[in-house]
Amino acid sequence: MYQEILKKYEPTKDNLIYILHDIQDNDPQHYVSESAVQSVSEYLRIPVNHIYGVLTFYTMYSTTPRGKNVIRLCESPPCYLRGSDNILAKLKNTLGIKTGETTSDGLFTLELCACLGLCGNAPVMMINDDFYGDLTDDKIDQIIHNIREAK
Numbered sequence: 001m002y003q004e005i006l007k008k009y010e011p012t013k014d015n016l017i018y019i020l021h022d023i024q025d026n027d028p029q030h031y032v033s034e035s036a037v038q039s040v041s042e043y044l045r046i047p048v049n050h051i052y053g054v055l056t057f058y059t060m061y062s063t064t065p066r067g068k069n070v071i072r073l074c075e076s077p078p079c080y081l082r083g084s085d086n087i088l089a090k091l092k093n094t095l096g097i098k099t100g101e102t103t104s105d106g107l108f109t110l111e112l113c114a115c116l117g118l119c120g121n122a123p124v125m126m127i128n129d130d131f132y133g134d135l136t137d138d139k140i141d142q143i144i145h146n147i148r149e150a151k
């Protein structure tokens with residue numbers, strides 16, 4: 001099932017993080033499964049433990065299933081100083097979940113992350129590959145509403 005992705009890459013160690021990204025991006029639950037790790041291990045001829053080491057080192061990877069939309073809110077100091085904790089409270093309240101959880105409809109997972117490189121627009125979050133800055137409670141309402149409408 002991962003062969004389509006794997007065959008796009010030369011079987012060298014250097015491609016590991018790109019392959020893991022590709023697998024995660026193409027998984028409907030935005031994670032890298034055990035069977036994916038096994039396939040990558042065989043393809044690149046590297047131990048499964050090494051792959052898990054990479055998966056746990058980088059926060060953008062997940063080894064557990066996540067929602068269709070993965071929200072990653074920046075918690076680094078510039079965002080914190082501009083109210084990311086209030087935005088986090090708003091997200092938790094709006095979605096009815098805690099950090100690290102997924103909504104029961106499988107639509108959203110809420111995570112925290114380090115600086116996203118857009119500190120000038122703090123507070124900032126990503127939803128999948130899209131960035132949202134200068135967040136306010138009203139913006140959160142609007143963004144979540146739009147995604148729910150579009151599902």
Ligand code: FES
Pocket residue numbers: 074075076077078079080114115116117118119122123124
């Ligand atoms: S500190 Fe949040 S984007 Fe840089």
